Amino acid sequence: MKIDRKIIFGLFLIALVIPAIVFGSDTESPTNHMNIGEILPLWSCIPFGFMLLSIALFPLLAPNFWHHHFGKISFFWAALLAIPGLAIFRGIALYEILHIIIIDYIPFIILLWSLYAVSGGILLRGTLVGTPVVNTCMLIIGTLLASWMGTTGAAMLMIRPFLRANSHRKNRTFMVVFFIFLIANVGGALTPLGDPPLFLGFLHGVPFFWTLNIAPHMILVAGLLLIIYFFMDSYHYRREKPSPINLNKKVPFGIEGKHNFLLIAAIVGAVLMSGIADWGEVSIFGVHTSVQDLVRNGLLLMIGTLSIVTTNITVYEENNFSWAPIIEVAYLFIGIFITMIPCLLILKAGSKGALAFIINSVQDPVHFFWITGVFSSFLDNAPTYLTFFNTALGSYCASLPESAAIAYLIAEHPIYLEAISTGAVFFGACSYIGNAPNFMVRSIAEEAGTPMPSFFGYIIKYTLLILIPVYILVTFIFFWGR
């Protein structure tokens, strides 16, 4: 593994920010101008739709082409929106593009990068025998870790030990599917570190610990899934009568790279600090961002780099660590974030925007839960969260500036944010493309020889039969008629 590539990637992110601070502003804040969300036509959302369709369809229809050209495709859709946008709206469009890059994209990628780097430096060793009890315990541990080290980090940490523990079992497919449900998705619901949509909410002003409000929802879903899993695993275990693992080759349980747990705590601290401190604002290319957010970004880069430098390379190698997934996310999300600008602006314009029909038809918490969920199942859940977060703001506080609108929404209508948050996080598990770690887990499991269901097989055999009934129960308990 080339260490310089990792560091260069981190430095690249810094390089994006520093010149901007140095050269200052040449953009026009829309606060001084018309609200372009009110005049943007619906078709300006087409590049966003195609960007998301590309993510949904290319891996299915042309995986080889997609593997080699996904970056170009992402930049193509971004350019298709940005170039005409800049030509027509000039300074305002530039401001919106820089705003989404500086406020959303860069912090988002830096957080994912740091969590990914640090969790990749932790190696779980040991011969575990995959019995129903052991497997359920591993799923519980992973689910609990996911909210603190990110669903991606927890999934990457746990998947290989989980697969190794079950290498003697015949039917492993359902185990990996439940692993995706719990560790790669539902487990991330408790903090903004857990799942990218929640971090985007945090970046927009949702308090760090507000997400604990959805702990009851998460406990219900995780509890039900774990019970179902335990019964399924017990059933298969009894039928399979697996031959015992050769204990002559028993590897004692151990953790390497333990210092990375401290670095995860440092990441939590840095994110918390940025939510608590108020050190004023600076203007970067005319986009106002808070000093504490910049400090957080710097700290996260330092923590990630410190982890890379202090972790033995053999830990990364034994983890089969690769930068590819995070680089892919960085490439794809620049396309997603830029193309989604018109969509967000129109939704923010509320009933004055071209998406007024959505604003008007999505009224109740149950609507928000399901519409956020259905979109999150097939589109990545982070942009979906942001889209419906803005829909809620457009519905209830369209006349307020964003920070005041969020405070108002949380104080007066928190159930809407609960519905959007749980919809985005939980439904990310519904397909391989709902959340980034899903495809990583699938890839690792397939490489290790565990057959995984096809895209539609996953939905039909597992999502429709297991997840959807659980979510219907969540709907009745938490959102119906409220």
Place this chain on the structure above:
Amino acid sequence: MKFKKILFNTRFKDNAISALEEITDLRAIGLKEVVLVYVIPRDSVAFVPYGGYQKEKELEIKKKVSDKFENWVDILAKKGVKSKIQIEVGMPNAVILSIAEKEKVDIIVAGSKKRSLLEKVYVGTHLLDLARRSPIPILMNKYLAEYEKDGEIITKVNEHIFDRPMLATDWSCPSENALEALISLKGLASKIIVAHNIGFKITKAMSPDQFKEIKKESRKRLEEYQNRLKDAGIDSETSLTSGRTVPELINVSRKNNASMIVMGRTGKDWLSQYWLGGISHRIAETSELPVLLIP
């Protein structure tokens, strides 16, 4: 040191087969088997964004590589060398080191990259990392290398690489090991050049008397090396220079028509090696000759 079993890692770049044929010269001193290794980088078949693992692509690559290797196996068989094919998916250096350990090979041979105008190095960071971590000798092969001399671009074909090896010594333990390795080339090397450079960093703070003294001591040590080679029945000559070590040693290798450079891996700690680059790594990067690093 033995050269019975070799791990030959390839990416099928230009002249890889010629480089392999060069290595078969080692039959004269006991080469029996070559383990042919091709590592499919995991990222090229796994982690399709939002997709899965491309098993079919992996099998397709394995088939193509296997077909190519069949030709190599025939070439080796005609020369009386056994061979084994290993094609694996993973992180290249980890896989190479793991196969080397499992197969108990005596030496790892890996090809260089094409020197670019921008980087001007023959060896990439992957190979340097492998050299840094390998517990066994590693030969960085450079069959065809371009370099500048007096403003002119010269293309050098590195043939008969074991004919006139140059030992660049710093008197360290790994240098001693390198000398032992060279002794085991008896019968293959017509002459060995033993070179030492008194580094600029050492001499710059010295008085003329001290410099004279260190030169005398260095000559004495060179003679000792020469005597050991003579005792082993190998012809040798020595070279003592002073100045900046890397360019001086490369200069000596050119002046003496060396066919390869053999060095002990310098024992700096990981961080200094990474950031500053050890002498051995700098020479591996910048010399147009194949470089054999002995841990």
